[in-house]
Amino acid sequence: EAGVVQSPRYKIIEKKQPVAFWCNPISGHNTLYWYRQNLGQGPELLIRYENEEAVDDSQLPKDRFSAERLKGVDSTLKIQPAELGDSAVYLCASSRSGTTYNEQFFGPGTRLTVL
Amino acid sequence: SQQGEEDPQALSIQEGENATMNCSYKTSINNLQWYRQNSGRGLVHLILIRSNEREKHSGRLRVTLDTSKKSSSLLITASRAADTASYFCATDVEGTYKYIFGTGTRLKVLA
Numbered sequence: 001e002a003g004v005v006q007s008p009r010y011k012i013i014e015k016k017q018p019v020a021f022w023c024n025p026i027s028g029h030n031t032l033y034w035y036r037q038n039l040g041q042g043p044e045l046l047i048r049y050e051n052e053e054a055v056d057d058s059q060l061p062k063d064r065f066s067a068e069r070l071k072g073v074d075s076t077l078k079i080q081p082a083e084l085g086d087s088a089v090y091l092c093a094s095s096r097s098g099t100t101y102n103e104q105f106f107g108p109g110t111r112l113t114v115l
Numbered sequence: 116s117q118q119g120e121e122d123p124q125a126l127s128i129q130e131g132e133n134a135t136m137n138c139s140y141k142t143s144i145n146n147l148q149w150y151r152q153n154s155g156r157g158l159v160h161l162i163l164i165r166s167n168e169r170e171k172h173s174g175r176l177r178v179t180l181d182t183s184k185k186s187s188s189l190l191i192t193a194s195r196a197a198d199t200a201s202y203f204c205a206t207d208v209e210g211t212y213k214y215i216f217g218t219g220t221r222l223k224v225l226a
Contacts, residue, residue, distance in 0.1 A: 042216030106157035
């Protein structure tokens with residue numbers, strides 16, 4: 001089966017510019033996660049979707065970050081405006097259901113550099 | 116914030132040797148998972164151990180879990196150069212569906 005697809009793989013922008021990341025999860029996976037991974041650190045959850053509903057966005061900086069999963073399939077994460085501290089790898093993952101006994105399948109990530 | 120912390124932060128061994136890395140966490144969990152991340156790539160799931168399990172094996176991997184000490188260990192036996200990667204533990208905080216990843220152990224296996 002095809003894995004989690006993310007685009008773009010790399011993005012370089014000036015600070016204060018907007019940026020968007022796209023994720024297409026594995027077919028049939030209802031749960032979708034967005035993580036941010038800073039250099040040398042583990043991933044940190046930004047938001048979790050069950051189908052089209054954001055069930056945990058407590059870690060999402062809502063002043064500048066937004067996300068959507070309109071039809072419960074693919075998802076977009078947006079930052080507007082970007083700040084220097086947003087430079088990181090943004091990972092998307094999916095799993096079959098909302099239980100945590102299912103493994104998460106990760107995409108390759110989008111490496112964001114904010115200048 | 117990171118719940119789990121892996122120890123050591125970095126480990127360098129010779130091919131054929133065993134590699135052991137540890138993970139400590141703070142809250143009660145339903146399960147603990149280990150993931151591997153090769154340089155510049157996404158994470159790959161290795162193994163899941165439930166809170167009522169004490170040990171689990173998968174190929175050359177052996178995972179133990181001690182819920183009384185809130186710790187887990189991952190043993191890779193007969194390591195290979197291809198095992199060079201960062202290894203992360205991830206715990207789901209009991210009562211939530213949130214995974215929290217540790218800070219990772221960077222393993223280097225020398226040929």
